[in-house]
Amino acid sequence: MRPLVGGSLRKILGPPMLELASRWRTCEVVPENWDPADRSDRAALSTLNATTTIQLHSLSINVLGPAPAVSVVERIREWSDILGIGLVTDHFCWSGTGEHALGVFVPPVEEITAVQKRVRAVKKAVGITLGLENICLSSHDPFFNAHYHHALAQISVNESVPVLLDLENLRLDALASGLSQDELLSHYDEVELCGYHVAGSSVGDQVLDTHDQKVPDATLQLLLKCYKKKNAPVIYERDYALDVGEIDEEVRRIGACIEADRLI
Amino acid sequence: MAAAIDRAALSAGPLSEPPAGCPLPRTTWQAILRSRRMRVFDWMIDAGFRLLNLLPQANTCFLALAERCELQHKYSVPRNLWLSLRDNIEDDRGWLNAIAETEILLVEVREARSFPNLPEGETDIVALAKGVRLTQLEPETLLLHDLIPQHSIPATAAAVQLAQLRQRFPQRQAVLQNILFVPGWGEEPEGKLIQIDCRVASALMVAVDGGLSVADIGERIGSENLQNLVEIGAIARCDR
Numbered sequence: 001m002r003p004l005v006g007g008s009l010r011k012i013l014g015p016p017m018l019e020l021a022s023r024w025r026t027c028e029v030v031p032e033n034w035d036p037a038d039r040s041d042r043a044a045l046s047t048l049n050a051t052t053t054i055q056l057h058s059l060s061i062n063v064l065g066p067a068p069a070v071s072v073v074e075r076i077r078e079w080s081d082i083l084g085i086g087l088v089t090d091h092f093c094w095s096g097t098g099e100h101a102l103g104v105f106v107p108p109v110e111e112i113t114a115v116q117k118r119v120r121a122v123k124k125a126v127g128i129t130l131g132l133e134n135i136c137l138s139s140h141d142p143f144f145n146a147h148y149h150h151a152l153a154q155i156s157v158n159e160s161v162p163v164l165l166d167l168e169n170l171r172l173d174a175l176a177s178g179l180s181q182d183e184l185l186s187h188y189d190e191v192e193l194c195g196y197h198v199a200g201s202s203v204g205d206q207v208l209d210t211h212d213q214k215v216p217d218a219t220l221q222l223l224l225k226c227y228k229k230k231n232a233p234v235i236y237e238r239d240y241a242l243d244v245g246e247i248d249e250e251v252r253r254i255g256a257c258i259e260a261d262r263l264i
Numbered sequence: 265m266a267a268a269i270d271r272a273a274l275s276a277g278p279l280s281e282p283p284a285g286c287p288l289p290r291t292t293w294q295a296i297l298r299s300r301r302m303r304v305f306d307w308m309i310d311a312g313f314r315l316l317n318l319l320p321q322a323n324t325c326f327l328a329l330a331e332r333c334e335l336q337h338k339y340s341v342p343r344n345l346w347l348s349l350r351d352n353i354e355d356d357r358g359w360l361n362a363i364a365e366t367e368i369l370l371v372e373v374r375e376a377r378s379f380p381n382l383p384e385g386e387t388d389i390v391a392l393a394k395g396v397r398l399t400q401l402e403p404e405t406l407l408l409h410d411l412i413p414q415h416s417i418p419a420t421a422a423a424v425q426l427a428q429l430r431q432r433f434p435q436r437q438a439v440l441q442n443i444l445f446v447p448g449w450g451e452e453p454e455g456k457l458i459q460i461d462c463r464v465a466s467a468l469m470v471a472v473d474g475g476l477s478v479a480d481i482g483e484r485i486g487s488e489n490l491q492n493l494v495e496i497g498a499i500a501r502c503d504r
Contacts, residue, residue, distance in 0.1 A: 010415070012414055012415045013415065096266055097266040097267075099266070099267065100266035100267055100269070100270045102266055102269055102270065102296075102300055102303075103300070103303045104269075104296055104299040104300050104303060105296075105299070106265070106266075106269070106288075106296055107288070107292065109265070109287040109288065136295075137289075137292055138291050138292050138294075138295030139288075139289040139291055139292040140289060140290075140291045141289040141291075141292075144288075144289050144292070176291065206291065206294065206295050206298060207291070207295075208295055208298070208299075212416070239416075240416040241416055241417060241418040241419070242415050242416055242417060242418075243417060243418055243421060246418070
């Protein structure tokens with residue numbers, strides 16, 4: 001079976017993006033950016049859903065925050081019903097409190113049991129399968145890195161929550177912390193994966209996932225290695241330096257790499 | 265911790281050290297602060313300052329600005345950013361500056377204001393409502409603004425699009441026209457920039473200076489214009 005490879009849908013890129021996404025085998029949609037009450041939004045995603053496999057990927061459930069965002073959860077449920085999709089993913093982190101909507105991803109700092117309790121509550125609130133993605137930690141501290149990945153993997157197993165493995169974030173975590181990629185990857189040996197994220201990052205003073213570049217060879221190699229063990233949908237993330245043509249080329253390149261590797 | 269992140273990120277200064285007792289590693293803390301600052305940058309573009317998508321190193325300049333100016337009041341950031349950017353940008357006839365001024369107004373006008381104290385009778389003394397102001401822009405810049413991409417594009421494409429934008433500039437200096445700047449309130453939270461004629465502008469200038477009665481304004485600008493100003497909450501009763 002051909003690999004499910006696609007990209008994240010950027011609404012701001014309009015019809016050319018929708019047309020491109022309709023040719024991918026899969027594509028990722030941020031449910032909170034689309035309004036089910038808006039006829040054009042509904043038509044756009046329903047049409048897309050007829051030709052490709054949509055993955056719902058939220059940015060703002062605030063999984064490890066004080067309480068999941070009610071309006072976001074409602075919207076996820078609406079799109080889940082409309083499109084017949086039973087899985088939504090978000091990040092293993094928190095992004096704000098009632099008074100401070102930071103809008104940025106902050107790794108958990110609580111004890112693992114408390115974090116697990118939060119995941120359980122969100123899973124129940126969402127009402128469909130919840131998947132959790134590793135964020136980029138930008139941390140030079142190997143212990144902090146290892147603990148984060150260990151916590152995500154353990155909670156994934158304990159709560160039957162699959163992981164959306166972001167391989168660019170994992171590569172950057174290894175780069176920043178000095179840990180090997182294999183060591184970080186080993187945390188996920190027993191974990192069910194619901195997808196892979198790949199992206200490219202600009203190099204600067206800080207190790208950051210900037211989502212504005214092509215996928216570097218190191219991340220692509222990591223994808224090929226992981227894909228051999230566990231295949232799952234692959235999504236190319238591009239949030240900045242947007243160009244429909246470049247995104248198209250990159251998704252094709254990733255798909256071709258996986259196909260070629262499978263033939264070896 | 266959320267409060268500490270907001271405080272550190274939105275205060276002027278270099279990316280700070282984590283506060284005492286913070287369990288996050290230093291580099292993680294600083295990456296979070298940077299991301300929080302960049303949220304303000306992204307917000308400015310979404311709110312209308314699209315020119316930033318075309319200007320080289322705009323995000324780097326923004327991060328440098330954040331080391332000198334606080335970001336707490338996000339509506340004041342675009343003007344400060346433009347002041348720090350414009351000297352390094354070639355703009356011989358002033359059109360980039362004119363576009364930036366318009367786009368900054370588009371951002372500023374989104375700042376919600378309190379419900380204005382609407383006039384009730386002809387003898388009420390009125391002035392511009394709080395947050396409403398008289399300003400100027402070059403109308404052509406609104407058309408040019410529409411040509412600028414709403415999203416981040418690759419640097420090479422940005423350079424090409426900036427060159428194309430320059431070719432669309434009229435072969436004349438920008439000519440500013442009177443605008444009434446009306447921030448959002450109630451059911452129209454996004455606010456409006458309304459072109460006004462000289463008659464309305466001069467009446468409102470008098471109202472700004474010392475207040476005029478509703479009847480006086482009506483006499484100067486006509487009842488239809490007066491009614492429009494009241495409906496959009498541009499004038500408010502002075503409590504004296």
